[in-house]
Amino acid sequence: MAKYLVTGGAGFIGSHLVPRLLGDGHKVVVIDKVPWNEANNLFGLSSPSLEYVENSVSNTDLLKSLVENADQIYLLAATLGVRRVIENPIGTVITQFDQVREICAVAKSSQKVFYASTSEVYGKTTVLPLTEDLPLVFGEPAKARWAYACSKLMAEYMLLSLFRDKKVPVLIGRFFNVVGPRQNQSYGAVIPNFLSQALKGIPLTIYGDGTQTRSFCHVTDAVDAILAIMGNDKCIGHVFNIGTEDEISILALARKIKKLVNPSLGLRFVPYEDAMPKGFEEILHRVPSVNKIRQYTGWSNKLDLDEILSVCLKALKGV
Ligand SMILES: NC(=O)c1ccc[n+]([C@@H]2O[C@H](COP(=O)([O-])OP(=O)(O)OC[C@H]3O[C@@H](n4cnc5c(N)ncnc54)[C@H](O)[C@@H]3O)[C@@H](O)[C@H]2O)c1
Numbered sequence: 001m002a003k004y005l006v007t008g009g010a011g012f013i014g015s016h017l018v019p020r021l022l023g024d025g026h027k028v029v030v031i032d033k034v035p036w037n038e039a040n041n042l043f044g045l046s047s048p049s050l051e052y053v054e055n056s057v058s059n060t061d062l063l064k065s066l067v068e069n070a071d072q073i074y075l076l077a078a079t080l081g082v083r084r085v086i087e088n089p090i091g092t093v094i095t096q097f098d099q100v101r102e103i104c105a106v107a108k109s110s111q112k113v114f115y116a117s118t119s120e121v122y123g124k125t126t127v128l129p130l131t132e133d134l135p136l137v138f139g140e141p142a143k144a145r146w147a148y149a150c151s152k153l154m155a156e157y158m159l160l161s162l163f164r165d166k167k168v169p170v171l172i173g174r175f176f177n178v179v180g181p182r183q184n185q186s187y188g189a190v191i192p193n194f195l196s197q198a199l200k201g202i203p204l205t206i207y208g209d210g211t212q213t214r215s216f217c218h219v220t221d222a223v224d225a226i227l228a229i230m231g232n233d234k235c236i237g238h239v240f241n242i243g244t245e246d247e248i249s250i251l252a253l254a255r256k257i258k259k260l261v262n263p264s265l266g267l268r269f270v271p272y273e274d275a276m277p278k279g280f281e282e283i284l285h286r287v288p289s290v291n292k293i294r295q296y297t298g299w300s301n302k303l304d305l306d307e308i309l310s311v312c313l314k315a316l317k318g319v
Contacts, residue, residue: 007031027049107168120148204267
């Protein structure tokens with residue numbers, strides 16, 4: 001039985017990936033800071049093949065021993081959410097740096113490593129759709145918001161160097177707005193926010209004028225994408241966008257949710273300066289090209305936005 005290590009496995013994406021790995025017959029070791037109790041996303045999984053280690057990836061001796069004993073490694077642990085990043089830029093960077101440094105120190109050429117990167121690494125790049133080979137434009141370091149993107153990009157550089165220099169098989173996925181059940185509502189992600197406001201009957205809060213656009217990918221599609229690249233040796237040493245090309249403005253999204261849940265709801269426009277902490281900069285458009293992952297693996301998303309909203313709504317209602 002192969003043994004897989006997942007850092008940050010109790011998080012939103014991890015809580016969908018881990019059951020898939022267990023279902024495929026693997027032993028899975030999760031390291032996450034979240035305590036093992038009812039609030040933990042994995043608590044309901046009572047599998048003898050799951051080992052849960054409540055600890056930080058910054059405990060490097062522990063991480064080292066977990067890495068040494070793993071056949072595959074999935075690096076998902078991160079500090080997420082614009083507000084949390086701006087409040088804790090150093091912790092944001094250290095979480096990425098500590099786990100990737102340990103991988104670089106001990107991973108062997110027999111261990112496949114998946115790294116969860118982000119669309120944020122495209123920074124202020126304005127060429128659309130975003131392809132993996134684009135030059136990147138970042139904001140000034142004085143703005144704490146960029147700590148997340150820079151630490152993820154640094155991790156990409158370190159891991160791709162590890163592949164080149166030591167032949168450790170590294171694969172990188174840049175996620176674009178993954179949504180679905182168990183997404184942490186406190187991070188300010190727009191779909192969980194709108195849906196929970198709609199269910200409470202309060203106006204949907206739109207930051208800015210709502211012309212900013214995003215594209216959304218259901219978490220089961222994102223997990224399929226991870227497994228598709230991890231299962232294909234041609235993908236080793238490559239970076240892949242994981243998302244959908246279906247762009248929608250935040251205003252159009254709010255109207256869609258209004259129509260779906262409660263057409264009489266109001267919309268409330270809040271200027272960024274009033275809503276976001278100092279150091280915030282909005283990215284107006286962020287749409288991936290998913291040609292590369294399609295060409296390498298044949299992957300494409302199965303759920304469109306209407307289906308995503310329906311699944312998320314049911315999860316929030318608990319039905
Ligand atoms: N959800 C998205 O739309 C999205 C988009 C881009 C990138 N990503 C990346 O995908 C990965 C998973 O994201 P998610 O949405 O599941 O986030 P999440 O916050 O739900 O999960 C991250 C997990 O990492 C854990 N963690 C944080 N710091 C840790 C540490 N020092 N030691 C151990 N565990 C730690 C958290 O407790 C949490 O359970 C992250 O690396 C994130 O940057 C996600």
